[in-house]
Amino acid sequence: MTEEENVRRAGPLTYRGRAIPDTTTDQRLLDRRGPADWVHTDPWRVLRIQSEFVEGFGLLSELPSAVSVFGSARIRPGSEFYELGVQVGARLAEAGYATITGGGPGMMEAANKGAQQAGGLSVGLGIELPFEQSLNSYIDMGMTFRYFFVRKTMFVKYSQAFVVLPGGFGTLDELFEAITLVQTKKITRFPVVLIGTEFWGGLRTWVEDSLLKHGLVADHDMELLYVTDDPEEAVRIVQQAHLHLENRFERDEAGPAS
Numbered sequence: 121m122t123e124e125e126n127v128r129r130a131g132p133l134t135y136r137g138r139a140i141p142d143t144t145t146d147q148r149l150l151d152r153r154g155p156a157d158w159v160h161t162d163p164w165r166v167l168r169i170q171s172e173f174v175e176g177f178g179l180l181s182e183l184p185s186a187v188s189v190f191g192s193a194r195i196r197p198g199s200e201f202y203e204l205g206v207q208v209g210a211r212l213a214e215a216g217y218a219t220i221t222g223g224g225p226g227m228m229e230a231a232n233k234g235a236q237q238a239g240g241l242s243v244g245l246g247i248e249l250p251f252e253q254s255l256n257s258y259i260d261m262g263m264t265f266r267y268f269f270v271r272k273t274m275f276v277k278y279s280q281a282f283v284v285l286p287g288g289f290g291t292l293d294e295l296f297e298a299i300t301l302v303q304t305k306k307i308t309r310f311p312v313v314l315i316g317t318e319f320w321g322g323l324r325t326w327v328e329d330s331l332l333k334h335g336l337v338a339d340h341d342m343e344l345l346y347v348t349d350d351p352e353e354a355v356r357i358v359q360q361a362h363l364h365l366e367n368r369f370e371r372d373e374a375g376p377a378s
């Protein structure tokens with residue numbers, strides 16, 4: 121056997137003698153036979169996770185300034201809370217912000233509706249759930265994610281603030297993740313505005329009476345939460361933080377004062 125026949129190069133890999141595989145990489149790629157259980161393995165999942173990041177970044181990287189709005193999936197159109205959600209989306213659009221929501225029904229739909237009707241960009245980042253559900257019909261740009269943690273990265277990376285409307289466990293999860301990121305300085309000058317003083321008042325009191333009292337949060341952590349009933353005030357808070365951040369970027373780019 122010549123040296124030529126006794127060697128196989130497969131990309132950066134070299135095989136000799138008995139180690140030479142029976143088939144080439146291309147043959148294996150094109151062959152549909154064989155077990156398919158590898159699609160349920162973790163290495164394969166890693167690729168799917170990667171592709172979800174790639175698609176998400178691709179969709180959102182040219183988004184204008186945006187605010188993520190969270191809230192219950194269960195609120196019905198016509199209710200007081202739903203109308204509040206519509207107002208929030210509309211005020212954000214008038215101030216030039218795109219609205220990003222979880223793309224589902226309830227408060228997400230309300231905020232998307234308000235944004236779209238007021239001429240703003242309305243974005244929905246849906247999540248695959250065990251039951252059939254499509255993105256709500258007030259979305260201009262959307263994507264449905266398989267993985268909650270990839271979707272959460274998109275909410276934070278592509279928005280300047282979070283506005284949190286009344287909601288349940290899902291909303292609380294999103295709220296506390298955001299506050300933790302601000303508290304640990306993973307994100308800076310990132311306001312988290314809760315809308316609904318009556319709804320959120322109990323939570324704020326509990327944080328103060330229990331967490332603060334036992335030293336589990338610091339005094340200044342209480343400032344991480346803004347609570348208001350007024351969508352216009354929420355937008356003002358977002359704008360102030362945004363302006364502050366832009367000024368800081370400008371100062372940083374100008375370099376040290378001589």
Ligand SMILES: C/C(=C\CNc1ncnc2c1ncn2[C@@H]1O[C@H](COP(=O)(O)O)[C@@H](O)[C@H]1O)CO
Pocket residue numbers: 189190191192193194221222223224225228246247249253286287288289290291292294
């Ligand atoms: C329960 C119902 C539908 C669920 N559909 C959802 N679609 C998209 N995003 C969702 C959904 N459910 C929860 N989320 C995320 O959590 C927040 C709302 O959760 P909550 O427990 O209702 O507060 C929301 O911001 C989403 O990001 C029936 O119609």
